């Protein structure tokens with residue numbers, strides 16, 4: 227926050243007239259927008275509209291206070307926006323984190339299911355291979371032993 231928001235004292239005008247040494251400035255000439263002393267008022271600023279120096283200071287002070295209020299309001303608005311974005315940021319992290327966890331969990335389940343499915347299929351094929359082997363052996367083994375032992379049966383036997 228800029229320090230000028232908290233400025234309380236401002237040197238508005240010189241206390242002594244720049245034209246008349248020792249003469250106190252007690253008004254602002256509105257036509258010339260210059261600080262003036264009594265001698266100025268009787269001289270070059272004769273007849274010009276003037277504002278009391280205290281009144282002029284009060285006006286500037288009120289202006290400054292107005293600016294300060296506006297600035298504070300703006301800062302509050304910006305801080306609220308920042309909180310908003312910070313919340314959105316946290317929400318984004320939270321939601322995406324949840325989504326990632328879901329995906330990973332689902333991935334693990336699918337991997338387990340796929341591994342089991344492949345294992346089942348493999349077992350099925352192995353079982354079939356064994357069954358077929360048994361059936362084949364039932365026919366093949368007697369033939370082999372018959373040939374080995376010379377017990378060949380023919381149509382004519």
Ligand SMILES: [Zn+2]
Pocket residue numbers: 243244245246249262263264265266267
């Ligand atoms: Zn003067």
Ligand SMILES: [Zn+2]
Pocket residue numbers: 255256257258259270271274
């Ligand atoms: Zn003047």
